[in-house]
Amino acid sequence: MKLEKKIYIYLVVLITVILLITYFIVFKSKVKIENLNERKNLGNIALTLSQDPFIKENLHKKNSENIQNYTNKIWSKLEDVDFITIADMNSRRYSHRDPQYIGKIFKGGDEKRVVEEGKSYFSMAKGTQGVSLRKFVPINYKGKQIGFISVGKLQVERDKWKNNFIFESTFLFLIILSFGALLSYFLAKSIKKEIFGYEPVEIGRFYAEKKVIFDNMHEGIVTINDKSEITKTNLAAQNMLTSRDDEIFKRLFENVIETQAGFIGREIMVEGGKLFVSAIKLNKTKKILDVIFILRDGGEVKRVAEEITGVAQIINSMRANVHEFKNKIHVVSGLLQLEEYEKAKDYILYLEYEVENQKHNVVGVKDPIIEALILAKMSLARESRINFKVDEKTKLDKTHDNIDANDLVVIIGNLLENAREACEKSIEKNIQVGFFEDENKLRIEVTDSGRSIDTNEMEKIFNIGYSSKGEGRGSGLALIKNLVEVYKGSLNIKSRKNSKTFCVELKKEKKI
Numbered sequence: 001m002k003l004e005k006k007i008y009i010y011l012v013v014l015i016t017v018i019l020l021i022t023y024f025i026v027f028k029s030k031v032k033i034e035n036l037n038e039r040k041n042l043g044n045i046a047l048t049l050s051q052d053p054f055i056k057e058n059l060h061k062k063n064s065e066n067i068q069n070y071t072n073k074i075w076s077k078l079e080d081v082d083f084i085t086i087a088d089m090n091s092r093r094y095s096h097r098d099p100q101y102i103g104k105i106f107k108g109g110d111e112k113r114v115v116e117e118g119k120s121y122f123s124m125a126k127g128t129q130g131v132s133l134r135k136f137v138p139i140n141y142k143g144k145q146i147g148f149i150s151v152g153k154l155q156v157e158r159d160k161w162k163n164n165f166i167f168e169s170t171f172l173f174l175i176i177l178s179f180g181a182l183l184s185y186f187l188a189k190s191i192k193k194e195i196f197g198y199e200p201v202e203i204g205r206f207y208a209e210k211k212v213i214f215d216n217m218h219e220g221i222v223t224i225n226d227k228s229e230i231t232k233t234n235l236a237a238q239n240m241l242t243s244r245d246d247e248i249f250k251r252l253f254e255n256v257i258e259t260q261a262g263f264i265g266r267e268i269m270v271e272g273g274k275l276f277v278s279a280i281k282l283n284k285t286k287k288i289l290d291v292i293f294i295l296r297d298g299g300e301v302k303r304v305a306e307e308i309t310g311v312a313q314i315i316n317s318m319r320a321n322v323h324e325f326k327n328k329i330h331v332v333s334g335l336l337q338l339e340e341y342e343k344a345k346d347y348i349l350y351l352e353y354e355v356e357n358q359k360h361n362v363v364g365v366k367d368p369i370i371e372a373l374i375l376a377k378m379s380l381a382r383e384s385r386i387n388f389k390v391d392e393k394t395k396l397d398k399t400h401d402n403i404d405a406n407d408l409v410v411i412i413g414n415l416l417e418n419a420r421e422a423c424e425k426s427i428e429k430n431i432q433v434g435f436f437e438d439e440n441k442l443r444i445e446v447t448d449s450g451r452s453i454d455t456n457e458m459e460k461i462f463n464i465g466y467s468s469k470g471e472g473r474g475s476g477l478a479l480i481k482n483l484v485e486v487y488k489g490s491l492n493i494k495s496r497k498n499s500k501t502f503c504v505e506l507k508k509e510k511k512i
Contacts, residue, residue: 004192011184012177019173019180030165038153039122041080042135046151047120049074049084050137055149059086060141064094064102071095082154083129086139088147089115101128106150114138114148124155131155220275220295224253231290240295245270249293256281256291267298267486274298274486364394365435369405370412374433377416381431386423391434391445400442401508407483408444414476415446415502422450428498440508441489447501453493462491480504 049055049071058066071084075097083097091106108125114136123134134152138145214221220237224230228250233241248268256262262279269275275295282290335344365371374390381388400408416433423429428449436443453461462481484491489506 004188007188007191008184011187012181015180015184016177019176023169023173027165027169031162034161038080038133038158039135042122042133042151042153043120043137045078045081045084046135046137046149049086049151050139050149055086056139056141056146059088059094059139059147062088062094067094068096068099068102080153081151082132082157083150083152085150085152086147087111087150089145091115094147097129108134110134111136111148111150118145127152129154133158220293222249222293222295224249224291224293226290228253237295240270240272240275240297242271252277252279252293253291262291267482269486362390362394364390364392365396366398367396367400367405367408368398370396370408370435373409373413373416377413377420381420381423384420384424384429386420386429386431388431388433391432394433394435396435396437396442400437403442403487403506403508407487408442411480411483411504412444412446414480415444415504418476418502419446419448419450422448422500426450426498442506442508444504444506445501447499449499452495452497452500454495458493458495 054070055067058070067086071086072095075081075084084095085093085097085106086095087093087106091111093102093104093106096102108123108127110123110125113119113121118138120135120137123136124131125134126132127134132152132154134150137149137151139147139149215235217234217236220240221232221234222230222237222241223232230246230249248270252266252268256279260281262281264278266277266279267274268277275298277296278294280292280294282292335341362371362374365374378388399405412433416431419431423431426449430447430449432445432447434445436445462477481491484504484506487506488509489504491505492503494501494503
């Protein structure tokens with residue numbers, strides 16, 4: 001087969017595979033997002049209506065006509081909600097999308113938990129209108145449960161967007177594939193022309209130029225044989241390393257031998273600074289012959305990493321501040337429109353006091369980047385009704401010798417985010433963070449009142465991809481562990497009943 005034909009076939013296959021993978025990832029992500037939004041919407045509506053005084057009063061008085069009229073008005077104004085059903089403790093309906101079912105027993109059989117246990121939950125079951133996703137929430141009146149509310153969306157309606165998405169995606173897939181095939185054809189022609197019509201066999205004659213290419217690569221290359229001897233380094237590697245760095249690569253080589261696997265993008269410290277190293281093993285059957293290490297200068301990689309790790313932490317956290325600020329502006333605006341000037345003035349004074357109080361809470365934090373991160377995380381915690389405080393003995397300097405502030409943002413941001421998510425599912429919602437810095441080390445302690453971590457889970461949580469929060473998670477603690485190793489520090493977890501403390505200690509040693 002000629003090179004031109006090979007290129008065309010391979011490119012078309014590659015485009016097809018990429019499109020299929022992209023479609024799968026996008027579809028899966030969209031389904032996940034839609035499901036989360038759907039559940040959030042149903043949950044918010046159900047919770048709000050379960051606390052409505054009018055509904056409670058009329059359910060207590062067993063006045064189904066008032067409840068039906070009231071819920072119909074609400075339902076007509078809502079989007080993405082197909083029914084609102086209110087029933088008493090005997091599962092007898094007081095409101096329904098179809099009035100003929102009022103007074104009849106709730107259908108589906110999935111309402112038992114809310115009646116017997118008074119719990120809120122989601123359920124998928126078949127009712128009078130068909131299969132639907134439902135949110136059950138108990139209705140309490142004067143401290144006693146008198147019934148429940150079920151807010152739901154029919155499966156038929158839920159599937160409509162999926163069918164539309166599949167149709168539109170398939171159409172787009174065919175257009176992109178056709179366009180890609182056309183480009184592949186012209187690319188294959190162009191490549192053949194650019195190499196003056198040579199075939200691979202003929203190109204092999206130019207293999208003698210490999211040394212020039214090898215020595216002029218931007219990335220450094222180090223090769224170690226099966227005797228742990230460095231056999232070859234190119235010019236870029238020689239500029240990055242010194243003879244005292246040889247032991248580092250010998251230890252990395254032993255790690256590859258032990259695990260029988262290479263690695264990508266591992267961060268190490270050498271005398272000249274920070275490097276990112278990838279290891280490729282060359283083996284025959286099960287025996288490793290050589291290991292090739294590819295080195296990349298940490299300078300350029302670090303600039304990108306700052307944007308996608310440290311800076312991203314601050315930006316994501318500060319969104320909570322923006323949201324909170326907008327809510328407060330709306331309150332002031334509403335008071336002014338109502339001509340409640342004194343109340344508006346008092347509220348503004350309260351906000352001023354609140355801001356000053358927040359600054360007082362982080363008085364021990366001198367690093368402005370970390371201070372901004374902590375304040376943003378505090379706002380996020382308040383939205384989740386979490387009690388967030390900074391240890392009174394906190395001491396964090398403005399600079400930290402060889403410890404990079406962006407690395408601290410990654411560590412602190414991930415620890416606080418994990419703590420916040422742990423508290424959201426617990427009854428007690430408390431987070432405490434403390435910083436303790438001296439001339440030799442920097443210690444970070446984050447305590448939350450979330451669930452404890454058992455022994456089996458303790459061994460897994462630092463692995464990339466492991467998470468108890470679902471798919472697409474599980475990189476935060478792995479990042480923290482890697483940074484702790486870079487700074488030759490330690491990472492300990494003290495797990496107690498209904499609480500845990502993450503303690504990270506980084507050493508202020510000079511880079512070696």
